[in-house]
Amino acid sequence: MGISPNKAILPPKADQIEITLIGPGYGETILVHLGNNKRVVVDSCIDSRTSEPAALSYLHSIGVNPGTSVVLIIATHWHDDHVRGIAKTLESCPNARFCISSALTKEQFLCYVISFNEHNPIAAGSGVYELSQILSILQTRSPTKALMNRRVYFNPASESGHEQECSVWTLSPSDKQVDLFLSTLTKYMPKIKETKFRVTEPEDNLQSIVTLIEIGNLLILLGGDLMETTDPNMGWSVIVESAERPQGKACIYKVPHHGSKNAHSDDVWNKMLIRQPYAILTPFSRGASKIPTPSDVDRIGAFTSEGYSTSKISSISKSTIDRPPSVERTIRESVGKIRRIQPRTGMVRLRYTVGTSEPWSVELSENACKLIDMHS
Amino acid sequence: MKSNINAVTINTKSDFDSDYRELSTINRRATRRDILGHLYLGKKPLFETTGKDEVSQIAKQPISGHIAEPDNVVSLPQFNIIPEQRITPFILLQEWEGYVQTVSDEKFTASLFDLTRRREIEDEEADFSIDDLTEDDKKLLKPGTVFRWLIGYRSIGGTKERISKIVFRRLPQWTESDFKAAEAKAKDIANRVKWE
Numbered sequence: 203m204g205i206s207p208n209k210a211i212l213p214p215k216a217d218q219i220e221i222t223l224i225g226p227g228y229g230e231t232i233l234v235h236l237g238n239n240k241r242v243v244v245d246s247c248i249d250s251r252t253s254e255p256a257a258l259s260y261l262h263s264i265g266v267n268p269g270t271s272v273v274l275i276i277a278t279h280w281h282d283d284h285v286r287g288i289a290k291t292l293e294s295c296p297n298a299r300f301c302i303s304s305a306l307t308k309e310q311f312l313c314y315v316i317s318f319n320e321h322n323p324i325a326a327g328s329g330v331y332e333l334s335q336i337l338s339i340l341q342t343r344s345p346t347k348a349l350m351n352r353r354v355y356f357n358p359a360s361e362s363g364h365e366q367e368c369s370v371w372t373l374s375p376s377d378k379q380v381d382l383f384l385s386t387l388t389k390y391m392p393k394i395k396e397t398k399f400r401v402t403e404p405e406d407n408l409q410s411i412v413t414l415i416e417i418g419n420l421l422i423l424l425g426g427d428l429m430e431t432t433d434p435n436m437g438w439s440v441i442v443e444s445a446e447r448p449q450g451k452a453c454i455y456k457v458p459h460h461g462s463k464n465a466h467s468d469d470v471w472n473k474m475l476i477r478q479p480y481a482i483l484t485p486f487s488r489g490a491s492k493i494p495t496p497s498d499v500d501r502i503g504a505f506t507s508e509g510y511s512t513s514k515i516s517s518i519s520k521s522t523i524d525r526p527p528s529v530e531r532t533i534r535e536s537v538g539k540i541r542r543i544q545p546r547t548g549m550v551r552l553r554y555t556v557g558t559s560e561p562w563s564v565e566l567s568e569n570a571c572k573l574i575d576m577h578s
Numbered sequence: 579m580k581s582n583i584n585a586v587t588i589n590t591k592s593d594f595d596s597d598y599r600e601l602s603t604i605n606r607r608a609t610r611r612d613i614l615g616h617l618y619l620g621k622k623p624l625f626e627t628t629g630k631d632e633v634s635q636i637a638k639q640p641i642s643g644h645i646a647e648p649d650n651v652v653s654l655p656q657f658n659i660i661p662e663q664r665i666t667p668f669i670l671l672q673e674w675e676g677y678v679q680t681v682s683d684e685k686f687t688a689s690l691f692d693l694t695r696r697r698e699i700e701d702e703e704a705d706f707s708i709d710d711l712t713e714d715d716k717k718l719l720k721p722g723t724v725f726r727w728l729i730g731y732r733s734i735g736g737t738k739e740r741i742s743k744i745v746f747r748r749l750p751q752w753t754e755s756d757f758k759a760a761e762a763k764a765k766d767i768a769n770r771v772k773w774e
Contacts, residue, residue: 250701307773312764313757320763321756324677324691324724341770394757398749399722400677488679488689488703523695523702528740529672532729536742537704540690 213239213264216363219417219554221454224249224256225484225512226547229283231256232424232456234415237556238363239266242274242355242370243298244413244424246288246332250547255287258294260549272298274355274370276348277336278411278426280306281403282329283486289335300340301354301372304347305380305409312337314387318401330401348372348411351446364556366418373412373447374428378435383409407459412441414448417556421450423474425458429465438467442474451476454552454562457509460486461494461502461573471505480562481509482550485576488543496577509573510564512548666733668741674702678723684708686719690727706744715746724749 213235214220220235229247236242241261249259261268272295277285292300305311319334346354355370362368375383390402410426431437438458441447453476459465461483481502486493492515494502502509523542525533533540548569554562566572676688690702708716726745731738 307768307771309764309768312767313760316763316767317752317757317760320760321752324675337767337771341767344772344774346774392752394754395751397718397751399720400724402721523692526671528731529729532672532740532742533704536710537706540702540704543689543701543703 211264213266214553215555217556219364219420219422219556221422221482221552222260223456223482223484223512223550224260224547225549226250226256228486228488228543229256229286230484230512231260233257233260234422234424236273236357236362236368236370236415236417237366238357238361239271240273240357240362240368241266241271242276242413242415243272243291243295244276245278245284245426246286246291247283247547248286255291255294256547257291258287268294269296273357274299274301276301276354276370276372276411276413277303277306277333278413278424279303279407279409280329280333281407281427283488284427285329285332287332289332289339292336292339299355300336300343300345301348301411302336302345303375303380303409303411304349305375305383306333307345307347308380308384310384310387314391317392321398322400324400328401329403348375350374350376350440351444362417364417366420366556367416368418369416369448371414371416371448373414373441373444374426375409375411376436376440378433378440379408379437382436407465408436410458412458414452416448416450419450420554420556421448421452422454423452423470424456425465425470426456427459427465429459429462430467438465438470442467442469452479454480454482457481457483457502459493460484461498462486463495463498463501466498466501475505478506478508480552480564481506481573482511482552483509483573484512484548485515487515487541494573494576499573499576503574507574508564510550510566511571511573511576512550512567513546513569514571514576514578664733664735666731668728668730668732670728670730672729674727676725676727678719678721678725679703680721681708681719688725693726710744711746715744718746718748723747 216238218235219237220233222233224231224233224247226247226249230245231247232244234242234244243257247256248254249256252259257272258268261271268291275288275292275295275298277288277300292298315330315333315337318328318330322328322331348354350373352372353369354372357368359365359367386408392398407427407429410428412426412428413424415422415424429437430439434440434443452474455475457465483494494515499509546569549567550570551565552562553565554560673693674690675693676690679687679689685705685707687703687705690704692702708719711719724747726747728741728743728745730741732741733739
């Protein structure tokens with residue numbers, strides 16, 4: 203099912219909530235229309251068709267000016283697949299507040315970013331390049347640190363377009379997560395006399411921001427890439443057990459870390475979400491890692507039948523680049539095949555008119571699919 | 579089927595360029611050796627194999643039908659003479675810049691940034707056999723190592739070869755002053771950015 207061209211170009215009405223998840227197989231962007239042309243952008247990836255930041259491409263495609271519409275940009279964490287193009291997005295949205303994990307505001311991390319960015323040996327960009335660009339922009343703006351249970355945006359009912367108050371909360375990172383992140387960072391810092399190399403990312407997502415959007419009684423939970431741990435003071439456990447967060451149950455869940463098992467928590471599904479919520483995710487395909495796996499899909503499917511992905515796993519790896527036959531032959535002979543990690547961008551879009559009994563409408567772009575179909 | 583992957587270590591862009599000059603030089607030397615048809619076993623060759631001197635040494639030999647061979651020279655079969663103009667430079671068809679993501683026992687996986695199509699981000703990846711690397715290059719192998727992958731043609735004496743070549747870059751080392759400069763800049767930024 204694709205979004206019909208006429209529908210795709212229509213922006214939501216002032217009283218409509220819209221959640222748009224965009225993902226090319228490596229990276230993701232979420233746009234949430236809070237009402238009355240006010241939007242939150244969470245993370246950033248590149249649109250494979252326009253090579254522009256996906257959030258900007260999408261807003262332009264529906265005739266919305268990002269400069270006047272985006273009120274908040276959140277970078278959940280600094281991995282390449284979540285911050286590609288975020289500096290350009292921030293630059294294009296002068297009215298937007300920028301929110302980043304408190305762990306990433308520490309001098310220790312800034313030193314890490316600067317060290318790698320100033321000695322980047324490769325033409326391709328990286329997460330530290332994006333953050334370095336952002337640090338330049340932020341010197342003239344006032345960014346916000348994401349902390350556990352912090353309200354980072356509020357819009358009164360009178361300005362919301364649907365007469366409901368609207369708040370955006372960050373539910374993580376916890377203090378312990380920040381401390382642990384900074385202590386593990388030293389492991390990734392280069393050493394004196396070590397040959398220079400491109401920045402490598404810590405594998406753990408210990409400092410990822412989880413975002414909760416509250417519109418009246420309606421809650422939307424965006425899981426970032428936060429992983430679960432056995433430590434009750436970190437991961438999802440500390441969020442689930444927190445008495446200070448809004449206690450309602452969310453009807454929409456951006457499944458964390460592309461549906462992987464290590465980001466799963468039964469308690470989140472049982473205590474923070476309604477039954478049969480809409481669960482949306484972007485797949486991840488890089489190296490040997492392809493998530494969600496079929497067992498991940500089954501696990502999520504046990505909690506909801508309303509799961510959607512921005513792309514099928516099977517369609518991600520096929521390279522569609524035309525090269526001369528002699529080059530193709532040499533590729534086959536030397537490495538077998540080249541995998542594409544930026545296939546065509548897919549999109550899942552949900553819309554709901556506040557105050558009506560109508561269900562959410564779900565629209566899928568050409569590449570998107572129901573979760574149960576993503577390995578077919 | 580595997581083709582030959584030539585793994586070469588270079589230091590800088592100029593070294594990278596000189597790599598091709600070196601390849602060309604080797605070919606020219608080989609051609610001169612072919613002209614003489616000899617492989618020298620002694621430490622000091624009878625003939626200098628550089629430029630005009632080589633020709634002049636030959637010209638100085640007594641004209642008696644052939645050049646007298648010393649004991650430390652073994653005769654090799656005569657090869658056809660390949661004029662230098664028949665050796666073509668490396669013709670580049672495709673070039674990527676890559677960095678190593680992961681390393682396992684037999685292969686390494688790398689992200690590739692297509693320099694030929696001038697992509698803005700790396701959007702491809704491939705698995706490379708570690709066996710194809712030299713021992714020196716294997717020592718460089720770790721996540722973050724940067725390399726170039728080139729595919730092209732070269733032609734020697736009318737024989738056209740299709741080549742896949744990985745060139746590992748040996749970058750400078752991190753220095754104490756690098757870190758001091760980064761720390762100073764980090765402090766400066768931390769002071770300038772007013773976090774809420």
